[in-house]
Amino acid sequence: MHTPHSLGRRGFLRGVGAAAALATGGSTLAACGSGKAATVNKAGSAAQVQLPTYTPLSNGPTPDLPGTDAGVPAGFYNYPASPTAAFASPPLSGGKFSAMTPLFTAPPPSRGSNPAWQAVEKKLGASVDITMVVGDDFDTKLSTLIAGGGLPDLIQYDGLGGVPTISNLPQFLDSQIADLTELIGGDKIKAYPHLAAIPKVFWEQCTVAGRLYFLPIPRGISAGAGLYRQDLFAAAGVNSYKDIKNSDDFLTLLKELTNPGKDRYALATNAGGNYYGLPIFEQIFGVPNKWRVDGAGKLTADIETDEFKAALEFMVKVAKAGCYYPGSQGWTKAKMEDAFQSGKAALIYDGLPALSTSVWATAQKIDPNARLMPFVPFGANGGAGVAYQDNVVFAGTMLKKADPAKLAEVLKIADFLAAPFGTEEYLLKTYGVEGADYTLDANHNPVQTDQGKNDSNVTWKYVAAPQLVTYNPGVNALTDAAHQAYSELVPMALPDPTATLYSPTFGKQGVSLYKAVTDTLTQVIGGQSSMSSFDSAVKTWRSNGGDQMRSEFEQAYANAPKS
Known part of the structure; x- marks a missing residue:
C-alpha cells in the first residue's frame, strides 16, 4: 500500500504532521527560482534524465558473498585485513562546509572533544559542521530553514519514492537546490569515482520534474516481508x-x-x-x-x-x-x-x-x-x-545552490563519504580512530571502545554513502541469511511505476487522503468496522483526490520516454 513502505523510516503518522509543517515553507517558493519549475506541474520519469554512468571500482576487496549490479549487497564475513586508501591525499585543501541530517542515536561529542570527527576532517581536508537533528524534529527544522533561508550546503531529504515532505517540491528544488543534471549526468560523474560506483537503480530514485536533484544514500532495494x-x-x-x-x-x-x-x-x-x-x-x-x-x-x-x-x-x-x-x-x-x-x-x-x-x-x-x-x-x-522495491534508498541528499566551483567542492565531500567498504576512509567514518575508538580483533574486525560508541555517532552516513554491504562480524550465519534473502527479494521486487513521477495532488494531499483509508483499514482488521466501510473509504479517497492523482501520474507516465 501507500503507507508503511512508501513513507520512509519516520512513519506514516508522523508524516501527516511533517507535511503540514512544511506546507507553508514550500508554498512560499512557488514564484521563486528560474521559472521553469513553475510551469511544470508533473514529474517526468528518470528515463528522461541522463543519469550518472555506472562505473564500478576495480580495486575493491573480494566479497565472501558476491553482490550484483541490480542491487543485491555483497556479503563480507570480516573487514579486509589491509584496507586500501581511497585517497592518496585529502581531496580538499581547506574550507568550511555545512550539512544537516537526522540523528537516531545519542548525540556524539562535539568536534573539539571528538577525535573521530577531527580525523575525518583531516583526511578530507576541510571542516564540515553537521547540524544533527533528533529524528522526530527533523522536518520541523527543515521547514524553518526553508521558510527563513540559511540552508546548509548538504541537506538530507527522505521523501524520495514516497509522499513528498515538502509542499510544491519542484518549485522548492528549482528555487533553492542545485540541479545536478549537467554537473554529474553521464560520464561527468567519473570525476567522483565513488559516486560513480553507485548503480543506476539508486540514481533513478533521485529525479524530480525530469531533473536530477539528489545524491542517493543506497539501501538494499527491498526491505522484505518482515x-x-x-x-x-x-x-x-x-x-x-x-x-x-x-x-x-x-x-x-x-x-x-x-x-x-x-x-x-x-x-x-x-x-x-x-x-x-x-x-x-x-x-x-x-x-x-x-x-x-x-x-x-x-x-x-x-x-x-x-x-x-x-x-x-x-x-x-x-x-x-x-x-x-x-x-x-x-x-x-x-x-x-x-x-x-x-x-x-x-x-x-x-x-x-x-x-x-x-x-x-x-x-x-x-x-x-x-x-x-x-x-x-x-x-x-x-x-x-x-x-x-521499497527500500531502494534510505534518503537523498540535496545540495544548496552555489557557483560551480563551490558545488564541485561539495561533491568532493560526498565522494569522500561514499568511499566503500574495505577502505581506510570507510573504517574511519564508520568506527573512528583506531586505539581511541576501536581495536581490531583476531579477524581484523573493529571492536568499538566505550568512547568509540559515542564518537562514531557523527552522522556522516546520512550525508552520503556507498552501496550497502552485508557485514555482521562474528555472526556468519546472519550474513548468510541476509545475503540469501536479498538474493531472493531483489529479483522478485516490484517497482512502483510512479516512483520517479510527481503529482501535485499527491504531494499536497497524499498523506491526509491515505490516512483516512488507513484509519478505516485498522478498524476493519480490529473488528470495529465492516469490509463495506473499507469500500466506502476507497470511494471517498477517489473522489477527494485519488482520481486526480491517478490522472496526473498517467499524464507524466505517458510523457516519459520508454526504455
Whole structure:
C-alpha cells in the first residue's frame, strides 16, 4: 500500500504532521527560482534524465558473498585485513562546509572533544559542521530553514519514492537546490569515482520534474516481508518460510504459534504505521507496489485491487483467531522488537536492515536457541509471492545552490563519504580512530571502545554513502541469511511505476487522503468496522483526490520516454 513502505523510516503518522509543517515553507517558493519549475506541474520519469554512468571500482576487496549490479549487497564475513586508501591525499585543501541530517542515536561529542570527527576532517581536508537533528524534529527544522533561508550546503531529504515532505517540491528544488543534471549526468560523474560506483537503480530514485536533484544514500532495494523466529516456526512444524505453501497453511501455522498461556503470539505490531503488519500480507497476496500499470499506461491503485481486498479479508481472519499480541497495536516499535527478540512474538514487520548483529546478540542472550531470520513472501495461492522495491534508498541528499566551483567542492565531500567498504576512509567514518575508538580483533574486525560508541555517532552516513554491504562480524550465519534473502527479494521486487513521477495532488494531499483509508483499514482488521466501510473509504479517497492523482501520474507516465 501507500503507507508503511512508501513513507520512509519516520512513519506514516508522523508524516501527516511533517507535511503540514512544511506546507507553508514550500508554498512560499512557488514564484521563486528560474521559472521553469513553475510551469511544470508533473514529474517526468528518470528515463528522461541522463543519469550518472555506472562505473564500478576495480580495486575493491573480494566479497565472501558476491553482490550484483541490480542491487543485491555483497556479503563480507570480516573487514579486509589491509584496507586500501581511497585517497592518496585529502581531496580538499581547506574550507568550511555545512550539512544537516537526522540523528537516531545519542548525540556524539562535539568536534573539539571528538577525535573521530577531527580525523575525518583531516583526511578530507576541510571542516564540515553537521547540524544533527533528533529524528522526530527533523522536518520541523527543515521547514524553518526553508521558510527563513540559511540552508546548509548538504541537506538530507527522505521523501524520495514516497509522499513528498515538502509542499510544491519542484518549485522548492528549482528555487533553492542545485540541479545536478549537467554537473554529474553521464560520464561527468567519473570525476567522483565513488559516486560513480553507485548503480543506476539508486540514481533513478533521485529525479524530480525530469531533473536530477539528489545524491542517493543506497539501501538494499527491498526491505522484505518482515522477520521471523525460525526456532519457533520449527517448533510449530515449519522449518522455513519455504515450507509454507499457501495462505491456508499460513493461517494454520499462525494459530499454532499462538499460545496465550505461554505469553506467546504469532504476530506483534506497533502504532507507528505498521497497520497490523500489513506489508507482510500485501506481498503474500501479490498486491502491486502502490500502483499497477497496464499496457495502455492506465494506473490502478493498490487499495483498489482484488489482491488488496483478499489480503485485508485474510488479516481479519488472523485477528479474529487471536494471533496478534493483545494491545500491540499501541506499542512503540522498540517494544515490538523486544517482544520478537524475547520470543513473545514469532513474526513482525520490520525492515531487513533491522536484523543486525546487536539484535541477533540480544536474542541469543535471552535464548541461545533463538534464530532470527528474514521472511521472504510466498504466494497466497501457491508459488512465489511478490516483494517490493521499497527500500531502494534510505534518503537523498540535496545540495544548496552555489557557483560551480563551490558545488564541485561539495561533491568532493560526498565522494569522500561514499568511499566503500574495505577502505581506510570507510573504517574511519564508520568506527573512528583506531586505539581511541576501536581495536581490531583476531579477524581484523573493529571492536568499538566505550568512547568509540559515542564518537562514531557523527552522522556522516546520512550525508552520503556507498552501496550497502552485508557485514555482521562474528555472526556468519546472519550474513548468510541476509545475503540469501536479498538474493531472493531483489529479483522478485516490484517497482512502483510512479516512483520517479510527481503529482501535485499527491504531494499536497497524499498523506491526509491515505490516512483516512488507513484509519478505516485498522478498524476493519480490529473488528470495529465492516469490509463495506473499507469500500466506502476507497470511494471517498477517489473522489477527494485519488482520481486526480491517478490522472496526473498517467499524464507524466505517458510523457516519459520508454526504455
